[in-house]
Amino acid sequence: MESMNFHQQSFTKQQSGTDVPRPPHTIPILLGDALRHHRAGRLTEAERIYRQILALDGHHADSLHLLGVIACQSGHYDLGADLIGQALRHCHDNPEYLHNMGNALKCQGRIDDAVAHYERALLLDPGYADAHTSLGSALWAQGRFDDAMGRYRRALAINPDHADAHNNLGSALLAQGKFDEAMAHCVWALAINPDHAEAHNNLGNALARKGRITDALAHYERAVVLKPGYADAHANLSSVLLAQGSSDEAMEHCIRALALNPDHAEAHNNLGYIFTIQGKFDDALAHYGRAIALRPDYAESHHNLADIKTFQPGDAELAALQALAGRNDLSEHQALHIHFTLGKALEDSGDYEMAFEHLRKGNALKRRQIDYDEGRVLGYFQRLSAAFNTSVFDRFQGEGDPSPAPIFVLGMPRSGSTLVEQILAGHPQIHAAGELTDLEKAVSVVLNGLDRPVRYPECVSALDGVTLRRIGQSYLARLPALADGKVRIVDKQPGNFLNIGLIRLILPNAKIIHTMRHPIDTCVSCYSKLFTLGVDFSYDLAELGRYYHCYTTLMTHWRTVLPEDAMLDVAYEDVVEDLEGQARRMIDWCGLPWDDRCLSFHRTSRPVKTASAVQVRKPLFRTSLHRWRRYEAHLAPLLHELGSVFPASAPRPDTATVQSTAPPGEAYPGDGRFREPGSGALQGGSEVSFEEVVHYKCQGTPSLAGSATRPACGIPARFLP
Numbered sequence: 001m002e003s004m005n006f007h008q009q010s011f012t013k014q015q016s017g018t019d020v021p022r023p024p025h026t027i028p029i030l031l032g033d034a035l036r037h038h039r040a041g042r043l044t045e046a047e048r049i050y051r052q053i054l055a056l057d058g059h060h061a062d063s064l065h066l067l068g069v070i071a072c073q074s075g076h077y078d079l080g081a082d083l084i085g086q087a088l089r090h091c092h093d094n095p096e097y098l099h100n101m102g103n104a105l106k107c108q109g110r111i112d113d114a115v116a117h118y119e120r121a122l123l124l125d126p127g128y129a130d131a132h133t134s135l136g137s138a139l140w141a142q143g144r145f146d147d148a149m150g151r152y153r154r155a156l157a158i159n160p161d162h163a164d165a166h167n168n169l170g171s172a173l174l175a176q177g178k179f180d181e182a183m184a185h186c187v188w189a190l191a192i193n194p195d196h197a198e199a200h201n202n203l204g205n206a207l208a209r210k211g212r213i214t215d216a217l218a219h220y221e222r223a224v225v226l227k228p229g230y231a232d233a234h235a236n237l238s239s240v241l242l243a244q245g246s247s248d249e250a251m252e253h254c255i256r257a258l259a260l261n262p263d264h265a266e267a268h269n270n271l272g273y274i275f276t277i278q279g280k281f282d283d284a285l286a287h288y289g290r291a292i293a294l295r296p297d298y299a300e301s302h303h304n305l306a307d308i309k310t311f312q313p314g315d316a317e318l319a320a321l322q323a324l325a326g327r328n329d330l331s332e333h334q335a336l337h338i339h340f341t342l343g344k345a346l347e348d349s350g351d352y353e354m355a356f357e358h359l360r361k362g363n364a365l366k367r368r369q370i371d372y373d374e375g376r377v378l379g380y381f382q383r384l385s386a387a388f389n390t391s392v393f394d395r396f397q398g399e400g401d402p403s404p405a406p407i408f409v410l411g412m413p414r415s416g417s418t419l420v421e422q423i424l425a426g427h428p429q430i431h432a433a434g435e436l437t438d439l440e441k442a443v444s445v446v447l448n449g450l451d452r453p454v455r456y457p458e459c460v461s462a463l464d465g466v467t468l469r470r471i472g473q474s475y476l477a478r479l480p481a482l483a484d485g486k487v488r489i490v491d492k493q494p495g496n497f498l499n500i501g502l503i504r505l506i507l508p509n510a511k512i513i514h515t516m517r518h519p520i521d522t523c524v525s526c527y528s529k530l531f532t533l534g535v536d537f538s539y540d541l542a543e544l545g546r547y548y549h550c551y552t553t554l555m556t557h558w559r560t561v562l563p564e565d566a567m568l569d570v571a572y573e574d575v576v577e578d579l580e581g582q583a584r585r586m587i588d589w590c591g592l593p594w595d596d597r598c599l600s601f602h603r604t605s606r607p608v609k610t611a612s613a614v615q616v617r618k619p620l621f622r623t624s625l626h627r628w629r630r631y632e633a634h635l636a637p638l639l640h641e642l643g644s645v646f647p648a649s650a651p652r653p654d655t656a657t658v659q660s661t662a663p664p665g666e667a668y669p670g671d672g673r674f675r676e677p678g679s680g681a682l683q684g685g686s687e688v689s690f691e692e693v694v695h696y697k698c699q700g701t702p703s704l705a706g707s708a709t710r711p712a713c714g715i716p717a718r719f720l721p
Helices: 008-015 026-039 043-056 061-073 077-090 093-109 109-126 129-141 147-157 165-175 179-194 197-209 213-226 231-243 247-260 264-279 279-293 301-309 316-323 332-348 352-369 374-387 390-395 417-425 436-450 458-462 463-479 496-506 517-526 541-560 570-575 579-589 596-603 627-634 636-642 690-694
Strands: 406-411 429-432 487-490 511-516 566-573
Touching: 026 043, 026 061, 026 231, 043 061, 061 093, 061 231, 077 093, 093 109, 093 129, 093 690, 109 129, 109 511, 129 147, 129 165, 147 165, 165 197, 197 213, 197 231, 213 231, 213 566, 231 247, 231 264, 247 264, 264 279, 264 301, 279 301, 301 316, 301 332, 316 332, 332 352, 352 627, 374 458, 374 496, 374 541, 390 458, 390 496, 406 417, 406 496, 417 487, 417 511, 417 579, 417 596, 436 463, 436 496, 458 496, 463 496, 496 511, 496 541, 511 579, 517 541, 517 627, 517 636, 541 636, 566 570, 566 579, 570 579, 579 596
Parallel strands: 406 487, 406 511, 429 487, 511 566
Antiparallel strands: none
């Protein structure tokens, strides 16, 4: 569509010729010609003919109205509203004029006036689907979310093939965390109009929220092809590129979004996140601060800013967060971010009671949003122990790919794996690749390519050496190429503790470093974090305790069936007490000569994309040791489930001081689930896919910009072919 240089003065001159003879048969012909140009996007030619009509009849309402539409399409909303207003003075009860007047007012930011015009249009024509959709968008902008969704549904009841209504309803459902329903409406919108850029963007958002990053990327890329000036899609593209580890490309799209719209809050937030993982905290604070200034209730930016800021009692930002938490108009998505943020901020300032109360509320909200099948997940631990028995390792000894390049750093989340990775990354012969998903991809590709269907892990005993070697080779082929001088590569996917047995079969010479931390400190640290993806077991204290118990049981199994030198255990507390001694121990384990640069891990310039991105930029301190003591009185469900997992040297809780933190009349979600009365046996054990169990992300919060279709002035339906 052409870009117009629309001038009120030129229109005023043309309008003065109202006494020109006006053959009645001429105007319909001219109007038809103008509409053909208008529909084709030839706005200059359409404008010329509308003006020609107005030279014949200065009160021709349709031409005034459509000339106003062109002004709005060209970005001249004030002029557009003036012209459509003139049309309404000649024909005040035309619902199409009222609808487009509402659209012009909404684009001016005059939301209340826009709502009034949409409502007048619908009084005249209750079956006007476009007006219902536009009114829904304006009501959403007013914070009247239920009313807005009702209007979208009303539009779809009138016209089930209304692409904008499907898209807007999808965007609204997405904001409520109803990702599957949102996807369905976005898919429907695209079935009606495959070139609907906003629907591609919103479908990308829903897919990203579901963890389907590659699929989301494709829809964002399509959105920016269809609409190169679409700032929301550029900002969202940056989010998924970050998730894929492409921070340089992500930054390009953030910068592009901000060039299109310097006040784009999501782009500022995402750019702040990029600076965070690069360790440029001053730049990160500036962009988070700008995002919050643009949108004071921007929960994700508050959350991200809190990760790199230490709060003090009386901090103005702390007061702002507390005021936000007290609002009753926050979405559930906003509320859970604010609760986790306040948990961190209040802990910084020493108010541990209120900190834990906000953590409890945030975790409860998150737990309601996720579908965590505890029986299935914990049953998978038992299946692994059964499948990887001593006879399997005896049978396949010496098989697999012999490469010594991989170093797997694994363990529970929040157990010190990022710290260990940073220490290793300081060595000039080691490349740290971050939290990779290459292992599950390699397994899936090879096993799915077999002639017969197999079920993992039960299929392991039926495999042969050739297949195991192919899996190892497939994994190695997926790793990034090593730069000159690098001979080892670190895969720091914590969940690979589930795959220690598999790693030994497919890569028998790979090094495995198992990170450990005090059990309660590990669990409390998990409970205090809002993870980007996965770690679904961590949002309920009892479920978290049961998961940790199964983790320790599985680790005991691995130590029983594998040789003593199969892995190196590294305790976080030992690293804090004796950094150089533990660092030397790890480097020696990897078969490399010592290098003093391993002790300067906090000075690294490499991006760190985990929940520990801030901590590992600082020298080691003892403040994180025995952190759980601050919350001891509230940990009863966790401590009950942990039972006997404490190592002999670990400080134990004083059970006499422990109390339940569930409010009166509430049970902890998950308490007593999957247990038979009178027994401690976990029930369940249905099939789990390899990917579901292994992969989780422990990183911050780049955010997504949802896009309802913006109400835009358009040619009324009666003029359309």
